[in-house]
Amino acid sequence: MGGAIPGKDFLAIMRQAGFADVEMVSETGFNSSAITKGVLFRAVKPAVSISERRSDSMVALGKYQEFFEEAYAEGALDRKTKHLIALGASLSAGCDP
């Protein structure tokens, strides 16, 4: 049992390997020593791995940033006026700017 590790550490390694819905379901009652216990683990390989999901959200954030920059670009109205209009609109809509 020299290689056994705590259950929560094993769950963390499963997540690190990419698994989702990772859980320690129950104890088995079969213990190999006084300081180890038998347990059941379950996990699923997700359709999109967590690292891919993270990169997807980075793409979405980048797109929003582009839209934001475009909307506030200097045009018929300058950037400062656009920001003040947005502030007024958000205050009248009850938003906390």
Add this chain to the structure above:
Amino acid sequence: MKSDFTAEDRKKIEEGIRGKYAKVAVNPQGLFTYPTGRAGLESLKYDPDILRSLPESALESFCGVGNPFSIGEIREGESVLDIGCGGGVDTMIAATMTGPTGRIVGMDMSSEMAERARQNLSETHLKNLSFRESSAEDLPFPDNDFDVVISSGVFNLIPDKLKALREVFRVMKTGGRLMMADQVLTGYLSEDVKARIDNWAG
């Protein structure tokens, strides 16, 4: 969670595991602190109908630490990989659950255990499974190959658990399920790395 063992440490760990399981392959009784063989299977509530369909001599080689089939189903026609299959009892049970259209592979790093598993298989009528010798840290299978991966009492023996789990992830299909039993640590291990390595498979 340490995996920073030297090559020599890893060799010692592997030798310790191989040494123990060469004996287990002959007869697991008395080498574990929990029930093995048929008594173990019954106390873990394995399906009695499936147990009846397997030869008694094969059931005797069972030395799992839990029942992976108790936390999820295996469906007809699925492909299943059993990591550290030992005498192949769980592998044969999975093969019974998938029926003849399923594909089951059991792998073990101990050549004695893989040989015992083949011998056990030869006493059945199952045709949908095979056994291979390999390390769990380097699986000899293509990406997205299996619907389900099962394992019992094995990952605690693996020095680099992250590497092995990444391999499991790689060979599983999207939506694939991992169902495993293992021993986890609840107390404190010796800080002495040598003592831990000497008692790796203890």
